[in-house]
Amino acid sequence: xxxxxxxxxxxxxxxxxxxxxxxxxxxxxxxxxxxxxxxxxxxxxxxxxxxxxxxxxxxxxxxxxxxxxxxxxxxxxxxxxxxxxxxxxxxxxxxxxxxxxxxxxxxxxxxxxxxxxxxxxxxxxxxxxxxxxxxxxxxxxxxxxxxxxxxxxxxxxxxxxxxxxxxxxxxxxxxxxxxxxxxxxxxxxxxxxxxxxxxxxxxxxxxxxxxxxxxxxxxxxxxxxxxxxxxxxxxxxxxxxxxxxxxxxxxxxxxxxxxxxxxxxxxxxxxxxxxxxxxxxxxxxxxxxxxxxxxxxxxxxxxxxxxxxxxxxxxxxxxxxxxxxxxxxxxxxxxxx
Amino acid sequence: xxxxxxxxxxxxxxxxxxxxxxxxxxxxxxxxxxxxxxxxxxxxxxxxxxxxxxxxxxxxxxxxxxxxxxxxxxxxxxxxxxxxxxxxxxxxxxxxxxxxxxxxxxxxxxxxxxxxxxxxxxxxxxxxxxxxxxxxxxxxxxxxxxxxxxxxxxxxxxxxxxxxxxxxxxxxxxxxxxxxxxxxxxxxxxxxxxxxxxxxxxxxxxxxxxxxxxxxxxxxxxxxxxxxxxxxxxxxxxxxxxxxxxxxxxxxxxxxxxxxxxxxxxxxxxxxxxxxxxxxxxxxxxxxxxxxxxxxxxxxxxxxxxxxxxxxxxxxxxxxxxxxxxxxxxxxxxxxxxxxxxxxxxxxxxxxxxxxxxxxxxxxxxxxxxxxxxxxxxxxxxxxxxxxxxxxxxxxxxxxxxxxxxxxxxxxxxxxxxxxxxxxxxxxxxx
Amino acid sequence: xxxxxxxxxxxxxxxxxxxxxxxxxxxxxxxxxxxxxxxxxxxxxxxxxxxxxxxxxxxxxxxxxxxxxxxxxxxxxxxxxxxxxxxxxxxxxxxxxxxxxxxxxxxxxxxxxxxxxxxxxxxxxxxxxxxxxxxxxxxxxxxxxxxxxx
Ligand code: NA
Ligand code: NA
Numbered sequence: 018x019x020x021x022x023x024x025x026x027x028x029x030x031x032x033x034x035x036x037x038x039x040x041x042x043x044x045x046x047x048x049x050x051x052x053x054x055x056x057x058x059x060x061x062x063x064x065x066x067x068x069x070x071x072x073x074x075x076x077x078x079x080x081x082x083x084x085x086x087x088x089x090x091x092x093x094x095x096x097x098x099x100x101x102x103x104x105x106x107x108x109x110x111x112x113x114x115x116x117x118x119x120x121x122x123x124x125x126x127x128x129x130x131x132x133x134x135x136x137x138x139x140x141x142x143x144x145x146x147x148x149x150x151x152x153x154x155x156x157x158x159x160x161x162x163x164x165x166x167x168x169x170x171x172x173x174x175x176x177x178x179x180x181x182x183x184x185x186x187x188x189x190x191x192x193x194x195x196x197x198x199x200x201x202x203x204x205x206x207x208x209x210x211x212x213x214x215x216x217x218x219x220x221x222x223x224x225x226x227x228x229x230x231x232x233x234x235x236x237x238x239x240x241x242x243x244x245x246x247x248x249x250x251x252x253x254x255x256x257x258x259x260x261x262x263x264x265x266x267x268x269x270x271x272x273x274x275x276x277x278x279x280x281x282x283x284x285x286x287x288x289x290x291x292x293x294x295x296x297x298x299x300x301x302x303x304x305x306x307x308x309x310x311x312x313x314x315x316x317x318x319x320x321x322x323x324x325x326x327x328x329x330x331x332x333x334x335x336x337x338x339x340x341x342x343x344x345x346x347x348x349x350x351x352x353x354x
Numbered sequence: 355x356x357x358x359x360x361x362x363x364x365x366x367x368x369x370x371x372x373x374x375x376x377x378x379x380x381x382x383x384x385x386x387x388x389x390x391x392x393x394x395x396x397x398x399x400x401x402x403x404x405x406x407x408x409x410x411x412x413x414x415x416x417x418x419x420x421x422x423x424x425x426x427x428x429x430x431x432x433x434x435x436x437x438x439x440x441x442x443x444x445x446x447x448x449x450x451x452x453x454x455x456x457x458x459x460x461x462x463x464x465x466x467x468x469x470x471x472x473x474x475x476x477x478x479x480x481x482x483x484x485x486x487x488x489x490x491x492x493x494x495x496x497x498x499x500x501x502x503x504x505x506x507x508x509x510x511x512x513x514x515x516x517x518x519x520x521x522x523x524x525x526x527x528x529x530x531x532x533x534x535x536x537x538x539x540x541x542x543x544x545x546x547x548x549x550x551x552x553x554x555x556x557x558x559x560x561x562x563x564x565x566x567x568x569x570x571x572x573x574x575x576x577x578x579x580x581x582x583x584x585x586x587x588x589x590x591x592x593x594x595x596x597x598x599x600x601x602x603x604x605x606x607x608x609x610x611x612x613x614x615x616x617x618x619x620x621x622x623x624x625x626x627x628x629x630x631x632x633x634x635x636x637x638x639x640x641x642x643x644x645x646x647x648x649x650x651x652x653x654x655x656x657x658x659x660x661x662x663x664x665x666x667x668x669x670x671x672x673x674x675x676x677x678x679x680x681x682x683x684x685x686x687x688x689x690x691x692x693x694x695x696x697x698x699x700x701x702x703x704x705x706x707x708x709x710x711x712x713x714x715x716x717x718x719x720x721x722x723x724x725x726x727x728x729x730x731x732x733x734x735x736x737x738x739x740x741x742x743x744x745x746x747x748x749x750x751x752x753x754x755x756x757x758x759x760x761x762x763x764x765x766x767x768x769x770x771x772x773x774x775x776x777x778x779x780x781x782x783x784x785x
Numbered sequence: 786x787x788x789x790x791x792x793x794x795x796x797x798x799x800x801x802x803x804x805x806x807x808x809x810x811x812x813x814x815x816x817x818x819x820x821x822x823x824x825x826x827x828x829x830x831x832x833x834x835x836x837x838x839x840x841x842x843x844x845x846x847x848x849x850x851x852x853x854x855x856x857x858x859x860x861x862x863x864x865x866x867x868x869x870x871x872x873x874x875x876x877x878x879x880x881x882x883x884x885x886x887x888x889x890x891x892x893x894x895x896x897x898x899x900x901x902x903x904x905x906x907x908x909x910x911x912x913x914x915x916x917x918x919x920x921x922x923x924x925x926x927x928x929x930x931x932x933x934x935x
Contacts, residue, residue: 100911202906217825379801685857
């Protein structure tokens with residue numbers, strides 16, 4: 018017997034706090050001669066979207082500041098899950114983190130629940146227009162109102178439904194399916210509205226639950242479906258794009274002060290990373306689709322977005338206390354253009 | 355910062371409660387670098403405790419307690435007596451087999467040592483066995499408990515290492531059975547060679563077998579439910595824990611009727627206190643773990659160990675020696691909380707599978723329960739047999755040697771150890 | 786004094802006992818919902834996590850009172866001065882840690898009260914979940930200080 022070099026494929030879907038990868042702890046780079054070293058924590062493994070962005074950001078910052086500012090990446094939730102990372106940014110004990118918009122962050126910045134409302138975004142272009150425009154700025158302002166610096170949006174991605182039973186083209190196809198979702202009222206309402214039964218399963222147990230048929234399906238962005246090998250135990254991937262999860266980039270106010278004039282450079286590096294990340298993940302998604310199609314999975318691209326939007330209209334009620342209807346209207350109005 | 359690690363051991367050896375030693379060392383580490391981070395002490399303590407998987411700890415403790423108080427151990431011993439009692443080695447074999455059955459009911463070794471020792475040591479004395487022999491055998495057999503699932507040690511390791519409890523449980527079956535088989539073969543040999551353990555029962559009649567089986571079947575169903583549920587992927591460890599509690603309650607209260615409702619209060623209180631000691635310790639360990647990763651201390655350990663860190667054979671040898679020494683002083687639960695964060699990054703660097711490493715850790719540290727000076731299992735059985743621990747040494751040594759042989763086997767055959775956890779899911783594949 | 790000891794212990798024991806029963810009960814309910822009723826108890830997981838934290842922290846209070854916390858005892862036969870030194874060290878380390886836990890646990894509570902962070906599936910503020918820390922720490926401190934005195 019030998020000790021193999023094989024590495025487990027792993028990655029959280031950046032959704033809930035339990036979803037933490039367990040491999041490949043990042044070795045933070047030596048800070049060297051930097052004037053300021055910022056710790057950036059995230060909750061996922063090395064091949065996850067968070068880490069892809071974080072590593073690029075690390076390089077961008079070094080470049081933009083001539084090495085005056087160094088970023089130290091702490092992945093795999095080694096400094097705490099998303100909820101704890103947010104708390105630490107709030108009290109200044111952690112400089113930066115990137116977290117899913119509509120999960121733990123929404124417990125502090127409740128308007129972020131906007132990103133849990135199904136089918137209000139038509140496609141990635143629609144999302145990017147909104148995030149890069151006034152709406153995106155306003156939402157970062159709300160992060161600011163809660164005592165953190167909202168730096169920008171990286172990407173967890175457009176979420177799609179996979180299952181073992183049938184192609185999903187219209188809301189009726191969801192009837193009777195049990196779908197694993199994160200435990201939250203809006204996800205429960207979302208699945209109930211479609212006649213599906215929402216089932217919370219730990220992310221760590223999800224692969225085997227899908228394999229054993231404990232649940233019929235799950236929903237996640239394509240890179241996660243790929244890295245967790247869910248396509249091995251699912252027959253159908255429907256490109257529902259029901260919600261989009263931004264990875265919100267947060268900085269503590271203390272770190273902002275510490276950066277001084279370098280703050281602008283770091284802000285620029287966040288934005289440059291956003292651009293890189295979107296291109297990178299878009300390329301990745303194309304590759305993933307090809308790969309899982311080769312594996313014999315049926316990909317459904319024709320999804321009746323309008324019908325889904327209508328069927329899930331009442332889900333908004335579930336978050337109406339948190340998300341002003343004005344925000345939802347701004348998203349929908351834009352869609353009409 | 356690395357000096358915090360020796361300081362931790364000094365505090366522990368000077369009798370500071372291990373939970374508080376972990377918390378205090380972290381406190382010192384934060385105070386000396388960045389006092390602004392002190393709020394991470396309550397925060398990390400909290401997040402270390404707040405884990406759905408850890409809820410399995412009180413559940414398996416409760417299930418074991420209810421089983422013991424509910425008359426299950428008595429029935430398992432009777433069943434073991436019938437099935438192996440007639441072989442050479444007789445009663446000694448009964449201890450081992452009953453311990454293996456009992457292992458599958460509870461997550462800790464002490465429960466097994468107390469329950470089986472309490473019944474078997476006096477019974478064996480009556481039949482002329484040397485109590486020093488029976489006390490040491492009950493102790494060594496009880497180390498199978500934390501290896502055969504369910505296992506508190508493996509749950510704690512899984513939570514700290516972030517690996518699947520189900521995979522760990524599946525991986526624990528083979529080493530646990532090997533430990534049992536090793537001890538069985540040794541006792542059969544003793545039974546044939548000399549008078550130790552020659553005492554045997556007559557062959558059971560078919561009738562006796564049927565009656566005995568009927569009596570024990572309900573107890574034996576429990577491991578089937580727990581293991582079957584976990585292995586088939588139907589239940590998580592926590593879910594199977596609560597099913598085990600419900601099942602044990604029904605059997606003990608309504609079928610065997612050996613447990614009274616009024617006893618439940620003390621069963622829950624005891625389980626609550628035991629849980630608090632274990633999980634409060636884990637919470638404090640997670641403050642320490644946070645400090646380690648904040649300052650990249652595991653990486654510094656890798657650098658210190660140099661070439662040893664790259665060679666898995668050498669590394670595991672060193673780790674095993676350190677753990678064996680530590681295990682003689684520190685209890686299993688504390689040791690797994692302290693050493694997992696220190697050694698797992700080293701093991702991963704040397705491409706040791708984390709499931710495999712968990713099993714090495716668990717087998718190694720449970721052997722510590724029967725090595726003096728702090729052999730917890732020895733204290734329990736010694737008290738039952740009314741003998742001092744040093745008096746057991748002569749009988750203990752060959753049994754310890756067998757367990758160490760299993761440890762070598764477990765350490766250096768990674769492919770054998772990871773075969774089951776890597777393949778069991780495929781067997782239950784629905785296609 | 787002994788009266789106060791008893792009251793505090795009873796309070797902690799009751800909290801631990803009830804929390805443990807609820808933890809076990811709701812976990813069982815979750816299994817029943819999932820496997821028998823084929824639906825799910827969305828708030829179940831977060832609820833049991835909260836009661837579990839209370840079980841552990843208030844159990845830990847009782848363990849401070851009864852010297853239940855795991856420790857290594859190699860000093861049984863050590864000379865008297867070593868014993869006295871170890872007892873002093875144990876007291877200093879434990880007290881210092883509990884004081885920090887109490888103070889910063891209080892800050893954690895207040896910070897969360899200020900940020901208004903809620904528990905996702907329950908109408909409870911995260912601050913009140915964290916309240917278990919300063920609350921249990923103050924009781925631990927009581928028993929620890931009692932040890933200094935005796
Ligand atoms: Na066991
Ligand atoms: Na020992």
